[in-house]
Amino acid sequence: MEQHRTRPPHDGTRRGTPPLPPQAARSGGARPAPHPAQKRPAARPAGVRQPGAPLAEGVRRLPNPRLTGLGGGLFCGAVMFVLGCLDDLLLGGSLTVYGVLFLPVCVLTAAWVRKGDLVTAPVVVPIAFAVGLLPVADGSGGVLGRLMGLVTALATQAGWLYGGTLIAGLIVTVRRIALMRRQTVRRRSEAPR
Secondary structure (H helix, E strand, C coil), rough: CCCCCCCCCCCCCCCCCCCCCCCCCEECCCCCCHHHHHCCCCCCCCCCCCCCCHEEEEEEECCCCHHHCCHHHHHHHHHHHHHHHHHHHHHHHCCHHHHHHHHHHHHHHHHHEEEHHHHHHHHHHHHHHHHHHHCCCCCCCHHHHHHHHHHHHHHCHHHHHHHHHHHHHHHHHHHHHHHHHHHHHHHHHHCCC
């Protein structure tokens, strides 16, 4: 007995996704000629470097993770808690060392959070500061003593807290402005003339 097809033939694309561009389509191995505006720039000869190339190469070698807002908060909170434990273990809970270590964590959190979650970095940084203070804060006498030590440490180390939050806010603002400029340039270049 013969069965007839009830579904239309599948053309290789999913619903809601755009089809592949013509460059990706394989038509007998022939490649279409690139549009003049899409030609690649000529390769630099070997050994020729642009000014500032060592710095750019060094930056490219650094890890470049992209954290979600929740991931940035977990990263910042976990690192600050570990640093607080190490500070308490090795240095007896030096709040100044803890504050100094807080600043690079703020920079990394603000630099590694992805574009869509830029607003979260200045929010999670102060929370992580408080989480990391738990092992460092002086506290005796149970939960209330530990809570009082945490409040005292937050009050006396507010300068580090505000400084780290300000740094994260500035980095996020600069990244947001750069993102908006790139989007504006892209829109202008794609606009029909």
